[in-house]
Structures are given as structure tokens and as C-alpha cells.
Amino acid sequence: MNGPVFDIAHMLAGGLVLVSMMMLYQDRLYALLNVFALHSLVLTLSVAWQALIQDAPHLYVTAAIALIFKAIVIPVALHRMIRQLGIHREIETVVGVGPTMLAGIGLVALSIVVMLRVTPEADPLAREDLAFALSVLLLGLLIMVTRRNAVSQVVGFMSLENGLVLAATGAKGMPLVVEISVAFSILIAFIVIGVFLFRIRERFDTVDVRALDDFRGRRRK
Amino acid sequence: MTSLSVILSCIVMFLVTGGLGILMSRSHRATPAIYGLSLLLSAIAFVISLMHLATSFVDAPTVILPIGLPWLGAHFRLDALSAFFLLVANLGGTLASLYGLGYGRHEHAPHRVLPFFPAFIAGMNLVLLADDAFTFLISWEFMSLASWALVMSHHRDAGNRRAGYLYIVMASFGTLALLLAFGLLAGPEGAYGFAAIRAAEHAPLTAGLVLILLLLGAGSKAGLVPLHVWLPLAHPAAPSHVSALMSGVMTKIAIYGFIRVTFDLLGAPMWWWGLVVLLLGGATAALGILHALMERDLKRLLAYSTIENIGVIFVSLGLALAFKANGMGLASALALTAALFHIFNHSLFKSLLFFGAGAVLTATGERDMEKLGGLIHRMPVTSFTFLVGCVAISALPPFNGFASEWLAFQAILQSPNLPQWALTIAVPAVGGLLALSAALAAACFIKAFGITFLGRPRTPAASDVSEVDRFSLGAMGVLAGLCLLAGILPGIVIDGVASVVLSLVGDRMPVQMDIPWLSIVPIAESRSSYNGLLVFLFIAFSASATIYIVHRYASRTLRRSAAWDCGFPEGSPLTQYTAGSFAQPVRRVFGTLAMRVRERVDMPAPGDLRPATFSVEQHDLVWEGLYVPIAGAVGFAAEKLNRLQFLSIRRYLSLVFLALVFLLLVLALWS
Structure with a gap:
């Protein structure tokens, strides 16, 4: 497996990492959601390409799920939610853009080094794919x-899940059931977190999680 | 039906009895029913194990029950070693149940005792039958938890709660050590069956590590110094028949675990194992009896004396290991026989003494010896049996304690033949420690008997008492009789355990029952021999003759003189010797070193009206030097880690994230 087939798979997975890096410096919520939709779209393309080259038609289902739920339903729903909550103008960062980007670059480098070291005899496509997937996963965690x-x-969590799906589809012979269950678990997590957000909002008039810390403040001192 | 399956059914029935104890806990018939059933079941198990030990020389096949780990099952096997310990355990169980029939009537919360008592006996039996590591550990933990529940049965007393807490911490620690030991034995393939462990080769380093872990695990249950601290608190906290079981039997189960692994599973021993065990045993014996001598609480005194006896047993086991490592089969058999004999004896007289302490507690409501005295007039049978126990545990002939300790000293006398200089130096030194503890034990039990039963009552609680019920007296009488029997016929016991010894060290002592006049000769006639029966007959005859002569020839003429005050010029019973004053010489000689004892006398100047006072300050060096720092370190670490409870969600996420990145970095740099 080489030539353009490999290059395109490589490009799509690398694109996903690139979009993850883009998400890192979005400090407005709308922009973040748009980038997340783009993230899911790139994932869809990547999974579809994997379906084509692995000759695994069930991966198309995974791609469809990613497209419908992650690229369309969830971003739209989150858009509505933000509007209802009235927080669409908020700007928030904890760590500055520069350090975050540097950390992100470091994480990508780390995951590539780890993956290339521990999987010397694996299929090169799966190997690259896993390295990118690990980067996406770590970047998602960094966003969180x-x-x-x-x-x-929540968006960081979703992008982390995207990384998992990328890893799962890169490996050959992943059963459909697993993918569907992953997709559904994300959906359910999304619903739960959505309900949770509204509950927080009702109680504290904000979705800033610092309010939760203040509320929990029963320190034993 | 094999003997193994009978005992297994007995265990199941014990558990059913425990369930029955929960069901009928509020009924007034529960006490006789539960103890009666326990009595019956342990008697059956006792008879079966006795028959197995006496008749069959082939081990019964392993029974595998489909419970526990799915790929392993629960293995049970009855061999000579298990049979001997089953005999000890079920003899103790039978008599404790008999005693409980009477003693249990005075229990104010029987529903806290009844369900756990049969379960406790069942747990001990299960440990003895287990033939794979998993079953062994489960049974071990079951036994610990059942006995913990019994320790906590009088939980409204703050002291008992503290004892229970300390006990469960130490028991969990011990089980953890055993878990690691069996993990090492099973190896990476996870061969947990004892047969597989026995067949496997163990590297010297692994074997040494297993021995250390085993000393921590089984030693903490048996009460080996410095892991003994829970024992003098927890054993007395339970009801007296349970104290008897814990002290007399459960410590022996711990020793069973030790013997099973070191002599059976671990392969050929190395000589330094014997040295470690020997030194620990010597320290345990001396420290245990010193503490016992300082004690004024009767039951706690007995518990400390248990520690001493455990030390004696471990000294014999260490000798057996050292001899076995050097291929001295006969000497090793002698030492192991001494250990097993002492295990049997200690279970007899320690149960007897705890029963006696329980009878005193029932009659007077007091455990503090300073508040007792003069009980011999009102509780003659209890006093007599307690006296028998005291004489036996002080290793005086013709009782059984002498026979086993004599054998232990015979084994110590074999030590000059050992090739390692460390052992040839250490063994006589430990022998000296053992001789010292034997003498101190005699002093200790003179104190226990004298202060409690002789003299005049020190408080009204001790003066207004009556003899306890017949069941308790019966149990104590049987035990006293057995102490005497085992003392005058030691050959029977030695021959009885010969098959156990043969299976463990590959050699045995010469057959003793063939020797004329029921003598025992451990090595050769020319070196040493002992005849308990002759000693007994001589003592009985000379004592009777003395009594007869005194009564026959003493002057019967009436003499009038000033009243002799018998050393009590004051009328108050408080002027009598107390437990503290009796212990003072020993306290001054050994206590200053071993317990940093300081005595303070506050004598007011003439004309000053305040009372003079005398106070003794005493430290437990093991507790202060080992446990307080550990507890402090754990508390400090917990205080620091407590902050982790109150982080924000983002901080928790960061922790997970950093941990992940750290592990990946390690992976990247390592591989």
C-alpha cells in the first residue's frame, strides 16, 4: 500500500491534527463550534477514505454517523444551547494562546515519537494513523x-472521541458493533452533558465551572 | 464416605448453625441450641481427625469443589499435618462449646456472639483443609473476620472498640503479606494449587522473600514480636470461651500456615531461615512473659503469656529448620516434635486458664487481680483446675508443659553439632532466653494464682461469690485431666505426631511406646530420658505420705498463745501483697531495660498532711518505637493527600492529563 492511496489517508489524518490545533486557539464559542464541525467533517472524510481503501463497507456507516451526528446535529444543538444560555459573546481562556500552542506541538511530537517507537513492525498506514489519532486525543484532552x-x-471531549474513532477505523477489522456503540455512547454523553449544562445554568446563572468549585467549597480546614 | 468429606460436611453444618444463630438470635433457647450443635459438630470433627491421625498413613485424595476461582476451584486435602491441627482445633472447639453452654447464659448480648461462634470454628477448619492458595487466603480472612466480630461483641466499651480496630488493621496487613507470599510462590504462571507450588523450584531469593512475608503474615496472627501489639488487647476483649479459642487455637492456625509453607511448600530450607525464626522466637518469648508479669488484668496476663508460648514454639520451629537445612534428620524431628507437642499442650492449658478467668469474671465481674483474692474458699473446683493450668504452663512436672519444653531443650542441646558458627552461638543464647522465660513464666503464674485465689478478698465483689455452673466446671475438669494425661504419657503424643514429623522432615523420633516403664528417650538412653508417670507417682506418694505422717504423728494437745497475725498486723485486706508488689523485683531487674520502668515515691515531709504516693511509669518500647512513628507517617501522608479530595474538575482533568503525558514520556524514553 503506497502511492497516492497512502498519501491521501495520511493527509486526511494529518488534517484532523491540524484542525485540532486550530481548536486550541479559538477563544469564542461560536468559532470553536464551527471548527469542531470542520473537525468532524475531516473525520468523516478520513473514515470514508479508510472504508474505500480497506474495502470495508461498514465503515461507511461509521462515516455517516460521524457526518450526521458530529458534524451537523451536535454543533447545531450546541449553537442553540449557547444562544438560549446567552453566552455566545463570552471570551474565555485560562492559559494564553502561545503556551497552549507550544504545548500542543509538544504533544503531537510526543505521540509520534511514542507510536513510532512502540510499533516498529506494524502496518505503516495503521502506524501513522495511530500516531495521529493519539495526537488528536491528547489535543482534545489539552482543550478540556x-x-x-x-x-x-464538552467540545474538547467530543474532539477526543473523534481521535478514538480515527484510531478505531485505522486498525483493520474493527467490528461495526464497537463503532456503533462508540457513536451512541458519545450521543448519550452529549445528551447527559446538555441536560447537565442546563441544570448548572438554572442553579448558578453561569456555565463557568468555577461556580461549582465555590459551591463544593466544604474544605476541611 | 472419606474422613475429608465428613469434616467438610461438618464445616457446612457449622455455617448452617451460624445462620441458625442469626434466625433465632432473640429466642432464649438459642444459647443451648447453638452451643449444643457446635459441641456435637466439633466432637465429630475431632473424632474423625483423631482416627485419621491414628490409623491412615496414606493421604486422602484431594477434593475439588467447583467454587472460588472458575479455572481453579476450591481444593481440599487432609494429610497428617492438617489432621493434627484439626485435632487441636476441634478439641478446643468442643470444650469451648461445652463451656459456652454454661458461660453463654450470662452473656447480655447473645445475638452478637452466637452467629459468629460456629462460623469462627468453621473458618479455622477451612484454613486447615485448604489445598490451594486462593482457598487458603479466603478461609484465613473468613476466620479473621469472624473472630473480629466476636472481639467486637461488647463494642460499647471504648477499649474493646480500639482493640477491634487495631486487630482488623493488623489482620488485614497480615493477609496482605500472605497474599504477596503466595503470589511469589505461585509465580508468573499463577499456579495457585499447593501441589503445583510444592512441585515447582523456588529460587533462593524468592524463597527468602517468601519466608520474610510469611513471618509478617502468619507472625502477626500468631503474635510474634514486634507484630504482637493487637493480641493482648483483642484476645481478652472477646467473651472468655472465644478468648480461649483465639489464644489456644487461632494462634496455632497461624503456626499451621507457617509450617505448611516453610516445611512443606517452600522446598529445602536454608540455614539462615532457622536463625531468623530462632531469634524472633527467643525475643517473643522473653518480651511476652515480661509483659505478662507486669500485668494486673487477668485475661490480658494470659494473652501476654500466649505470646511467650508462641515464642517457645517458634524457637523449636527455627531449630527444626536449622537442623533440616543441615541434613540432621533426627535432631530436626526432635525439634519439630517439641514444637507440635507444645502446640497441643498450649491449646490445652491456655484454654483451661481462659476458662478459669472466665469463671472468675462470671462470679465476680472483675478481671483486675488487684480487686480479687481469696476465691479458693468459695470456688474450690475452679481454683483447683486453674492451679493445674498454672502448674502445667509453668512447665513443672508431672504436667504436659514440662514434657514439651524438656523436648525443646533436648533439641537445643543438639546444637553443637551444627556447622554454622552463627547458629552454634545463637542457639545456646536463645536457649538461655528460653530458660529465663520459663522461670519468669513460673513467677508470673504464681502471681496469677496467688493474687487471684489465695489470701483474703480485696473487694466486696470478690468476697460474695459462688462456684460457677457445671458445664464450665466440666470443660475445665476435662482440660485439667488432659493436661495431666499428656504429662504422664508423653510417649503417646510423640508417637501420635510421628507421622506428621515424618512427612515434613523425612525422619522421626524413635518409637516411644516400646520403651519399658513409659519413659521417653529422645536420642539415646545414655543421654537423657524422662518418665512422667514415675515423677507423678513419686509426687503423689510422697505428698500423701507427708500428709499422713503429719496427721498421724503431729501433736494434738491444745495450745493457747497470743494470736498469730500471719503477717497481717492490719485488718484491712488492702495490706496484702498485690500483683504490682509481687512483680516489683522482676520489674526493677528487667523492666528498666525492657520497658523503661520508672518508679516514683512521693514521701511528704514530717508534719505534712498530704498522703504519700507511689507511682510506676512503664513504656511499651515496641509500640512507641515502631507503631507510633508509622501511624504518624500514615497520618501525615493522609493529611497531605486529603487536599486531593477538594480539587476542581479542571484540576482533576489536568492530573489525568499530566499522568498520561508522563507515562507516554516514560514509554518514549524507555523503549
Whole structure:
């Protein structure tokens, strides 16, 4: 497996990492959601390409799920939610853009080094794919860590899941059931977090998770 | 039906009895029913194990029950070693149940005792039958938890709660050590069956590590110094028949675990194992009896004396290991026989003494010896049986304690033949420690008997008492009789355990029952021999003759003189010797070193009206030097880690994230 087939798979997975990096410096919620929709779209393309080259038609289902739910339904729903909550104008970062980007670059480098070291005898396509997937996963976690707003933490979580799907489709012979269950678990997590957001909002008039810390403040001192 | 399946059914029935104890806990018939059933079941198990030990020389096949780990099942096997310990355990169980029939009537919360008592006996039996590591550990933990529940049965007393807490911490620690030991034994393939462990080769380093872990695990349950601290608190906290079981039997189960692994599973021993076990045993014996001598609480005194006896047993086991490592089969058999004999004896007289302490507690409501005295007039049978126990545990002939300790000293006398200089130096030194503890034990039990039963009552609680019920007296009488029997016929016991010894060290002592006049000769006639029966007959005859002569030839003429005050010029019973004053010489000689004892006398100047006072300050060096720092370190770490409870969600996420990145970095740099 080489030539353009490999290059296109490589490009799509690398694109996903690139979009993850883009998400890192979005400090407005709408922009973040748009980039997330783009993220899911790139994932869809990547999965579809994998379906084509692995000759695995069930991966098209995964791609469709990613397109419908992650690229369309969830971003739209989150858009509505933000509008209802009235927080679409908020700007938030905890750590500055520069350090975050540097950390992101470091994480990508780390995951590539780790993956290339531990999988010397694996299929080169799966190998690259796993390295990119690990980067996406770590970047998603970094987004969750550097944000304070509950909505952007949800988005970080979703992008982390995208990384998981990328890893799953890169490996050959992943059963459909697993993918569907992954997709549904994301959906359910999304619903739960959505309900949770409204509950927080009702109680504290904000979705800033610092309010939760204040509320929990029963320190034993 | 094999003997193994009978005992297994007995165990199931014990558990059913425990369930019955929960069901009928509020009924007034529960006490006789539960103890009666326990009595019956342990008697059956006792008879079966006795028959197995006496008759069959082939081990019964392993029974595998489909419970526990799915790929392993629960293995049970009855061999000579298990049979011997089953005999000890079920003899103790039978007599404790008999005693409980009477003693249990005075229990104010029987529903806290009844369900756990049969379960406790069942747990001990299960440990003895287990033939794979998993079943062994589960049974071990079951036994610990059942006994913990019994310790906590009088939980309204703050002291008992503290004892229970300390006990469960130490028991969990011990089980953890055993878990690691069996993990090492099973190896990476996870061969948990004892047969597989026995067949496997163990590297010397692994074997040494297993021995250390085993000393921590089984030693903490048996009460080996410095892991003994829970024992003098927890054993007395339980009801007295349970104390008897814990002290007399459960510590032996711990020793069973030790013997099973070191002599059976671990392969050929190395000589330094014997040295470690020997030194620990010597320290345990001396420290245990010193603490016992300082004690004024009767039951706690007995518990400390248990520690001493455990030390004696471990000294014999260490000798057996050292001899076995050097291929001295006969000497090793002698030492192991001494250990097993002492295990049997200690279960007899320690149960007897705890029963006696329980009878005193029932009659007077007091455990503090300073408040007792003069009980011999009102509780003659209890006093007599307690005296038998005291004489036996002080290792005086013709009772059984002498026979086993004599054998232990015979084994110590074999030590000059050992090739390692460390052992040839250490063994006589430990022998000296053992001799010292034997003498101190005699002093300790003179104190226990004298202060409690002789003299005049020190408080009204001790003066207004009556003898306890017949069941308790019966149990104590049987035990006293057995102490005497085992003392005058030691050959029977030695021959009885010969098959156990043969299976463990590959050699045995010469057959003793063939020797004329029921003597025992451990090595050769020319070196040493002992005849308990002759000693007994001589003592009985000379004592009777003395009594007869005194009564026959003493002057019967009436003499009038000033009243002799018998050393009590004051009328108050408080002027009598107390437990503290009796212990003072020993306290001054050994206590200053071993317990940093300080005595303070506050004598007011003439004309000053305040009372003079005398106070003794005493430290437990093991507790202060080992446990307080550990507890402090754990508390400090917990205080620091407590902050982790109150982080924000983002901080928790960051922790996870950083941990992940750290692990990936390690992976990247390592591989």
C-alpha cells in the first residue's frame, strides 16, 4: 500500500491534527463550534477514505454517523444551547494562546515519537494513523484542561472521541458493533452533558465551572 | 464416605448453625441450641481427625469443589499435618462449646456472639483443609473476620472498640503479606494449587522473600514480636470461651500456615531461615512473659503469656529448620516434635486458664487481680483446675508443659553439632532466653494464682461469690485431666505426631511406646530420658505420705498463745501483697531495660498532711518505637493527600492529563 492511496489517508489524518490545533486557539464559542464541525467533517472524510481503501463497507456507516451526528446535529444543538444560555459573546481562556500552542506541538511530537517507537513492525498506514489519532486525543484532552467554560469542555471531549474513532477505523477489522456503540455512547454523553449544562445554568446563572468549585467549597480546614 | 468429606460436611453444618444463630438470635433457647450443635459438630470433627491421625498413613485424595476461582476451584486435602491441627482445633472447639453452654447464659448480648461462634470454628477448619492458595487466603480472612466480630461483641466499651480496630488493621496487613507470599510462590504462571507450588523450584531469593512475608503474615496472627501489639488487647476483649479459642487455637492456625509453607511448600530450607525464626522466637518469648508479669488484668496476663508460648514454639520451629537445612534428620524431628507437642499442650492449658478467668469474671465481674483474692474458699473446683493450668504452663512436672519444653531443650542441646558458627552461638543464647522465660513464666503464674485465689478478698465483689455452673466446671475438669494425661504419657503424643514429623522432615523420633516403664528417650538412653508417670507417682506418694505422717504423728494437745497475725498486723485486706508488689523485683531487674520502668515515691515531709504516693511509669518500647512513628507517617501522608479530595474538575482533568503525558514520556524514553 503506497502511492497516492497512502498519501491521501495520511493527509486526511494529518488534517484532523491540524484542525485540532486550530481548536486550541479559538477563544469564542461560536468559532470553536464551527471548527469542531470542520473537525468532524475531516473525520468523516478520513473514515470514508479508510472504508474505500480497506474495502470495508461498514465503515461507511461509521462515516455517516460521524457526518450526521458530529458534524451537523451536535454543533447545531450546541449553537442553540449557547444562544438560549446567552453566552455566545463570552471570551474565555485560562492559559494564553502561545503556551497552549507550544504545548500542543509538544504533544503531537510526543505521540509520534511514542507510536513510532512502540510499533516498529506494524502496518505503516495503521502506524501513522495511530500516531495521529493519539495526537488528536491528547489535543482534545489539552482543550478540556485549558478551558473553563463547560461548553468548550464538552467540545474538547467530543474532539477526543473523534481521535478514538480515527484510531478505531485505522486498525483493520474493527467490528461495526464497537463503532456503533462508540457513536451512541458519545450521543448519550452529549445528551447527559446538555441536560447537565442546563441544570448548572438554572442553579448558578453561569456555565463557568468555577461556580461549582465555590459551591463544593466544604474544605476541611 | 472419606474422613475429608465428613469434616467438610461438618464445616457446612457449622455455617448452617451460624445462620441458625442469626434466625433465632432473640429466642432464649438459642444459647443451648447453638452451643449444643457446635459441641456435637466439633466432637465429630475431632473424632474423625483423631482416627485419621491414628490409623491412615496414606493421604486422602484431594477434593475439588467447583467454587472460588472458575479455572481453579476450591481444593481440599487432609494429610497428617492438617489432621493434627484439626485435632487441636476441634478439641478446643468442643470444650469451648461445652463451656459456652454454661458461660453463654450470662452473656447480655447473645445475638452478637452466637452467629459468629460456629462460623469462627468453621473458618479455622477451612484454613486447615485448604489445598490451594486462593482457598487458603479466603478461609484465613473468613476466620479473621469472624473472630473480629466476636472481639467486637461488647463494642460499647471504648477499649474493646480500639482493640477491634487495631486487630482488623493488623489482620488485614497480615493477609496482605500472605497474599504477596503466595503470589511469589505461585509465580508468573499463577499456579495457585499447593501441589503445583510444592512441585515447582523456588529460587533462593524468592524463597527468602517468601519466608520474610510469611513471618509478617502468619507472625502477626500468631503474635510474634514486634507484630504482637493487637493480641493482648483483642484476645481478652472477646467473651472468655472465644478468648480461649483465639489464644489456644487461632494462634496455632497461624503456626499451621507457617509450617505448611516453610516445611512443606517452600522446598529445602536454608540455614539462615532457622536463625531468623530462632531469634524472633527467643525475643517473643522473653518480651511476652515480661509483659505478662507486669500485668494486673487477668485475661490480658494470659494473652501476654500466649505470646511467650508462641515464642517457645517458634524457637523449636527455627531449630527444626536449622537442623533440616543441615541434613540432621533426627535432631530436626526432635525439634519439630517439641514444637507440635507444645502446640497441643498450649491449646490445652491456655484454654483451661481462659476458662478459669472466665469463671472468675462470671462470679465476680472483675478481671483486675488487684480487686480479687481469696476465691479458693468459695470456688474450690475452679481454683483447683486453674492451679493445674498454672502448674502445667509453668512447665513443672508431672504436667504436659514440662514434657514439651524438656523436648525443646533436648533439641537445643543438639546444637553443637551444627556447622554454622552463627547458629552454634545463637542457639545456646536463645536457649538461655528460653530458660529465663520459663522461670519468669513460673513467677508470673504464681502471681496469677496467688493474687487471684489465695489470701483474703480485696473487694466486696470478690468476697460474695459462688462456684460457677457445671458445664464450665466440666470443660475445665476435662482440660485439667488432659493436661495431666499428656504429662504422664508423653510417649503417646510423640508417637501420635510421628507421622506428621515424618512427612515434613523425612525422619522421626524413635518409637516411644516400646520403651519399658513409659519413659521417653529422645536420642539415646545414655543421654537423657524422662518418665512422667514415675515423677507423678513419686509426687503423689510422697505428698500423701507427708500428709499422713503429719496427721498421724503431729501433736494434738491444745495450745493457747497470743494470736498469730500471719503477717497481717492490719485488718484491712488492702495490706496484702498485690500483683504490682509481687512483680516489683522482676520489674526493677528487667523492666528498666525492657520497658523503661520508672518508679516514683512521693514521701511528704514530717508534719505534712498530704498522703504519700507511689507511682510506676512503664513504656511499651515496641509500640512507641515502631507503631507510633508509622501511624504518624500514615497520618501525615493522609493529611497531605486529603487536599486531593477538594480539587476542581479542571484540576482533576489536568492530573489525568499530566499522568498520561508522563507515562507516554516514560514509554518514549524507555523503549
